[in-house]
Amino acid sequence: MTVTGLPFDDFRALLRDLPGPETAALIAARDRDRQLTKPPGSLGRLEEIAMWLAAWTGRPPAVNRPLVAIFAGNHGVTKHGITPFPPSVTQQMVENFAAGGAAINQICSTFDLGLKIFDLALDYPTGDITCEAALSERDCAATMAFGMEAIAGGTDLLCIGEMGIGNTTIAAAINLALYGGTAEEWVGPGTGSHGELLERKINAVTTAVEFHRAHLDDPLEILRRLGGREIAAMAGAILAARVQRIPVLVDGYVATAAAAILKAANPTALDHCLIGHVSGEPGHLKAIEKLGKTPLLALGMRLGEGSGAALAAGIVKAAAACHSGMATFESAGVSNQSDG
Numbered sequence: 239m240t241v242t243g244l245p246f247d248d249f250r251a252l253l254r255d256l257p258g259p260e261t262a263a264l265i266a267a268r269d270r271d272r273q274l275t276k277p278p279g280s281l282g283r284l285e286e287i288a289m290w291l292a293a294w295t296g297r298p299p300a301v302n303r304p305l306v307a308i309f310a311g312n313h314g315v316t317k318h319g320i321t322p323f324p325p326s327v328t329q330q331m332v333e334n335f336a337a338g339g340a341a342i343n344q345i346c347s348t349f350d351l352g353l354k355i356f357d358l359a360l361d362y363p364t365g366d367i368t369c370e371a372a373l374s375e376r377d378c379a380a381t382m383a384f385g386m387e388a389i390a391g392g393t394d395l396l397c398i399g400e401m402g403i404g405n406t407t408i409a410a411a412i413n414l415a416l417y418g419g420t421a422e423e424w425v426g427p428g429t430g431s432h433g434e435l436l437e438r439k440i441n442a443v444t445t446a447v448e449f450h451r452a453h454l455d456d457p458l459e460i461l462r463r464l465g466g467r468e469i470a471a472m473a474g475a476i477l478a479a480r481v482q483r484i485p486v487l488v489d490g491y492v493a494t495a496a497a498a499i500l501k502a503a504n505p506t507a508l509d510h511c512l513i514g515h516v517s518g519e520p521g522h523l524k525a526i527e528k529l530g531k532t533p534l535l536a537l538g539m540r541l542g543e544g545s546g547a548a549l550a551a552g553i554v555k556a557a558a559a560c561h562s563g564m565a566t567f568e569s570a571g572v573s574n575q576s577d578g
């Protein structure tokens with residue numbers, strides 16, 4: 239037997255043929271929304287969120303098994319001295335997540351969200367993107383496939399987050415490769431890179447995109463050359479959720495870069511996603527606009543670890559509860575506008 243397929247082939251095929259929303263469930267939800275005891279449109283974006291849940295799950299809006307998935311990876315590019323924290327903090331924070339001591343643990347408890355942490359070969363950082371590919375095609379595809387397993391235990395709302403010292407540099411490089419401009423437009427302080435650290439970060443992003451320039455017309459090549467394991471896994475998880483029609487909340491600057499790879503491969507690939515929160519990272523709003531999205535929250539956070547998506551999950555749960563739990567004009571005996 240001759241093996242002819244390349245590792246990305248299955249993902250390219252999946253991306254070509256994505257399922258769309260369920261129109262019948264959307265129409266039913268719109269119909270019910272019109273009957274609820276409120277002036278039309280008065281719940282603003284909560285109404286849009288309820289319709290989004292119905293369209294993607296194919297049933298009345300509900301959130302019964304929300305899950306926050308955090309993917310952790312390490313990056314060879316950190317050897318350039320671009321971050322105030324050492325790469326060992328990635329593993330240490332994974333342990334902190336497991337022990338319940340991180341911000342994300344408290345947000346998950348507050349909104350009753352499940353939390354799963356996926357650490358990705360933390361002892362084997364990716365290649366230094368300034369002079370080599372971050373990942374081989376085989377490693378990148380295997381990591382995307384691993385990310386797809388995040389939903390295997392079942393969920394009806396997936397919040398996508400990450401942890402990885404150096405990964406705001408990676409996100410900036412991906413954005414520069416996808417959208418152009420200058421490194422300065424996409425590089426921000428991350429966990430606190432200023433002065434010489436920030437200059438080296440900008441140089442690393444410029445050099446990396448220049449080094450890989452001849453190969454950046456293919457989004458999956460951008461992912462494997464400039465990305466990282468947590469970025470590849472997040473892309474896989476978002477794609478798997480789409481195939482299973484599970485709505486997704488995307489977290490900050492880094493998670494958005496993973497999502498952007500899918501959008502570049504298929505313009506409809508993020509129709510099942512909302513952006514939970516616009517990060518304080520300066521390039522995030524522009525990156526969100528490139529996806530044609532409006533973030534649900536703007537709280538000035540720049541933490542990552544799924545925090546913005548998890549906070550937005552609280553809003554999404556409230557939207558579903560309003561839609562399913564509110565009385566109708568008829569059931570509550572409240573006069574509707576047309577009743578006079």
Ligand SMILES: O=C(O)c1ccc[n+]([C@@H]2O[C@H](COP(=O)([O-])O)[C@@H](O)[C@H]2O)c1
Pocket residue numbers: 321322323400401402403404405406407427428429430431489490491492493517518519522540541542543
């Ligand atoms: O996603 C964001 O908006 C975001 C903004 C700033 C920092 N982070 C988090 O900080 C880490 C990356 O920052 P840095 O400075 O090491 O590139 C990584 O663990 C991210 O989760 C994340």
Ligand SMILES: Cc1cc2nc[nH]c2cc1C
Pocket residue numbers: 323327331400401402429541542543
């Ligand atoms: C302490 C710390 C916590 C984090 N959470 C997400 N990214 C992080 C980066 C650092 C440095």
